[in-house]
Structures are given as C-alpha cells and as structure tokens.
Amino acid sequence: MFTLRLASGREARVQAGHPWIYRSEIARVEDEGEPGAIAHVLDSRERFLGQAMVNLRSQIAGRLLSRGEEPVDGPFFERRIRQTVARCGRSVQGPDACRLIFGEADHLPGLIVDRYAGLLVIQILTAGMERVREIILGALRATIQPRAIYERNDVSSRRLEGLELRKGFAWGDGETGVWVQEGDLSFFVEVAEGQKTGFFLDQRDNRRVVKGLAAGRDVLDCFCYSGGFALSAAAGGAASVIGIDLSAGAIAWAERSAERNGLSPRCTFTIANAFDALRACDREGRRFSMVILDPPAFTKGKEAVAGALRGYKEINLRAMKLLTPGGILVTCSCSYHVDAPMFLKMLREAAADAHREFQFREFRTQAPDHPILLAAKETQYLKCAILEALN
Ligand code: SAH
Numbered sequence: 052m053f054t055l056r057l058a059s060g061r062e063a064r065v066q067a068g069h070p071w072i073y074r075s076e077i078a079r080v081e082d083e084g085e086p087g088a089i090a091h092v093l094d095s096r097e098r099f100l101g102q103a104m105v106n107l108r109s110q111i112a113g114r115l116l117s118r119g120e121e122p123v124d125g126p127f128f129e130r131r132i133r134q135t136v137a138r139c140g141r142s143v144q145g146p147d148a149c150r151l152i153f154g155e156a157d158h159l160p161g162l163i164v165d166r167y168a169g170l171l172v173i174q175i176l177t178a179g180m181e182r183v184r185e186i187i188l189g190a191l192r193a194t195i196q197p198r199a200i201y202e203r204n205d206v207s208s209r210r211l212e213g214l215e216l217r218k219g220f221a222w223g224d225g226e227t228g229v230w231v232q233e234g235d236l237s238f239f240v241e242v243a244e245g246q247k248t249g250f251f252l253d254q255r256d257n258r259r260v261v262k263g264l265a266a267g268r269d270v271l272d273c274f275c276y277s278g279g280f281a282l283s284a285a286a287g288g289a290a291s292v293i294g295i296d297l298s299a300g301a302i303a304w305a306e307r308s309a310e311r312n313g314l315s316p317r318c319t320f321t322i323a324n325a326f327d328a329l330r331a332c333d334r335e336g337r338r339f340s341m342v343i344l345d346p347p348a349f350t351k352g353k354e355a356v357a358g359a360l361r362g363y364k365e366i367n368l369r370a371m372k373l374l375t376p377g378g379i380l381v382t383c384s385c386s387y388h389v390d391a392p393m394f395l396k397m398l399r400e401a402a403a404d405a406h407r408e409f410q411f412r413e414f415r416t417q418a419p420d421h422p423i424l425l426a427a428k429e430t431q432y433l434k435c436a437i438l439e440a441l442n
Contacts, residue, residue, distance in 0.1 A: 345385075
C-alpha cells in the first residue's frame with residue numbers, strides 16, 4: 052500500500068490539524084503511487100495519521116483528505132460535498148453568488164467551487180483532485196443540480212502539479228455571462244473571461260460595509276474590476292463614484308451592471324493604471340471623501356514581500372493624501388505573504404508620511420464562504436482595513 056512515513060519531530064503541524072505535508076517532512080515512501088494517488092500517512096512511530104492525496108513532485112507533497120481509514124471513493128466525495136454545502140451560509144438555495152467549496156478549509160484540498168445562479172464554476176488545482184475529476188463532477192451534479200458546470204483550470208499553479216491548463220464547459224453548456232444578485236444589486240459575471248472564477252466573492256461582506264458608509268460621499272474605487280465596491284457605494288447613496296481598472300473587459304462589465312441597477316448617472320468607469328490615476332488626482336488637486344483600494348496580489352511568494360510592501364505603501368500614501376477630513380479609506384490586500392501585522396505597519400508608515408491621522412474603524416477579512424481553518428493560517432489571505440481621517 053502507498054504509504055508515507057513522516058520524519059521524527061516533523062509531525063506536530065499535521066497532528067494539530069494542518070492539512071499539508073511538505074516533501075522535506077517525509078522520511079520514507081512505500082509503494083509509491085501515481086501523482087495524486089491516495090496514501091496512508093503515518094507518524095515516525097508508524098501510527099496512522101490519515102489519508103492524503105500525494106504528489107511527490109510538488110513542494111506540498113501531501114494534502115490530507117481524511118483522518119479516518121474509510122475508503123476514499125465516489126460516496127466519500129459525495130458525502131463531503133453534501134456536508135460542505137450544508138454548512139452555515141452555504142445553502143444551495145442560498146445566495147445567488149457564493150463559494151460552495153474552498154479547498155483545504157473545507158477538507159477538499161485543491162478544489163474550488165463557486166456558484167453563480169444555476170452555473171457552477173470549478174477549479175481543480177492539484178493532481179489528486181484531477182484524478183477524481185469525474186467523481187467530483189458527478190457528486191456536484193447529484194447534490195446541487197446545476198444548469199451547467201464550467202471549469203476554470205487555466206490557473207498557472209496547476210503546472211507545479213504537472214497538470215495542463217484548460218477551460219471550458221465540463222458538463223452542460225450555454226451562456227458564460229450570467230446575472231447574479233448580491234443584496235439588492237445585480238452584477239454581470241463573465242465566468243469564461245473574468246478573473247478568478249468571474250467575480251470577487253471574497254469581498255461580499257466588505258462591499259456591504261462600504262455600502263453602509265457611502266451615503267453622500269464622493270468615492271474613488273481604484274482596481275474596481277467589475278464594479279463590486281463602486282456600485283455598492285452608489286447603491287448606498289454616494290454622491291459620485293469613479294471606478295478605475297486596467298482591464299477594458301472589467302470596465303465594460305461594470306458599466307453594464309451600473310446601467311442595469313439604474314446607477315449610471317452617478318458612476319463613471321475609466322480604463323487606467325490606478326498608480327497613474329492616483330498621482331494625477333493629486334496633481335489636479337482632486338479630493339474624495341472615500342477611497343477604496345483593492346489591488347491584485349502584489350506578490351505570490353515570500354521573496355517579493357519587500358517590493359510588494361513598497362507598492363502598497365505608494366498607493367495607500369497617495370490615497371490618504373486625496374482624502375478630505377472625515378474621509379474614509381477602505382484598503383485591502385489579498386497577498387497571503389503580506390500578513391496583517393506587516394500590512395498595518397505599512398499603513399502606519401504611509402499615514403505618517405502623508406501627515407494624516409486616522410481612526411481605525413474596522414479590520415476585516417474574507418467572507419465566511421471562504422472559511423479560515425484555525426490550524427492553517429494559509430487559508431486566511433484577505434485583509435481589509437477601514438480608516439477614517441481625523442484631519
Ligand atoms: N474590488 C474588486 C476586485 C479587484 S481585483 C471587486 O470587489 O470585485 C484587482 C483588479 O485590479 C483587477 O480587476 C485588475 O484588472 C486590476 N488591476 C491590476 N493592476 C492594475 C493597475 N495597475 N491599475 C488599475 N487596475 C489594475
């Protein structure tokens with residue numbers, strides 16, 4: 052039987068509930084299976100720890116699926132999927148647009164499933180999940196009864212697992228552009244061409260907070276993508292909203308959603324580099340009473356953290372300078388490697404350089420359909436600080 056034995060002294064993290072086994076933590080491999088095959092994981096004294104999907108060519112060589120010895124087969128995955136979608140806030144009849152499965156944090160490592168009305172979008176990120184792709188598709192159809200399932204397996208990290216990149220309908224067919232409802236707003240989501248699986252579901256609750264703070268404000272939403280924050284602010288009664296993004300597609304979707312919600316008269320969307328736009332606003336002496344910054348991850352690795360922090364500091368410093376007294380800065384980072392303490396330190400330095408004082412209203416994270424595994428800090432990646440300018 053395919054078995055991994057962990058090295059002595061390297062078992063504590065896995066024992067404490069973390070799902071990953073690094074290659075360097077393995078002392079011995081027996082009867083090695085194909086990439087992605089299921090192995091029994093033992094501690095250094097040969098005690099059973101669980102069953103993992105194993106790919107020895109990846110740094111993260113094992114991802115724990117189960118702490119028990121039950122067979123990992125079709126009924127196993129169907130049970131897991133049923134349990135996951137039944138967890139709080141996840142009901143299949145629930146919100147139109149939500150994440151149903153968030154990989155490791157839902158004990159389904161390497162699998163992402165998002166729901167956009169009747170359309171499911173899946174991402175399979177590991178060789179282990181790729182091996183059971185058909186089982187997963189069958190289990191999703193049985194439990195959720197979607198209209199179609201689209202796969203966005205065009206994620207570059209698949210290469211680290213020896214997997215090809217592809218996208219397209221995995222089951223069923225039809226339109227790839229769908230309208231979804233979030234609160235009282237309709238958003239257009241393009242699942243084939245959009246970023247991630249089409250929409251930034253992780254910011255849902257932060258958009259709601261922005262909506263509650265926006266009344267009467269002049270809002271600048273930098274890195275606005277398809278208008279999530281911008282339209283939420285407009286729906287919350289903002290006096291004017293400017294959304295900026297580099298992607299022409301995203302801006303077109305934002306305009307489409309603004310129109311559909313009757314918010315176009317107060318919203319302007321522009322294709323531009325947000326770094327340049329922030330600089331230009333300062334030069335022209337423009338001021339805003341709310342600025343939102345939700346840039347893409349500036350680093351995907353530990354080595355580039357210093358450069359990422361310089362990028363964050365530049366946009367935050369500029370945004371702070373554009374705020375009127377009493378203005379609100381909503382500033383986010385989805386770079387896992389820039390953790391909360393680093394992000395807050397950067398904000399303090401930016402505020403000092405901008406000669407502005409702020410009250411820290413809230414420190415927020417990803418929406419609860421992107422659950423955080425207490426034992427695995429890697430599952431928490433989103434930071435969203437809400438600051439109010441005192442001067
Ligand atoms: N706030 C959005 C998500 C933003 S994702 C929401 O809630 O839906 C980050 C966005 O930044 C992407 O849309 C990407 O196109 C955009 N982007 C990346 N670099 C940029 C730059 N230099 N200037 C402006 N937009 C940029």
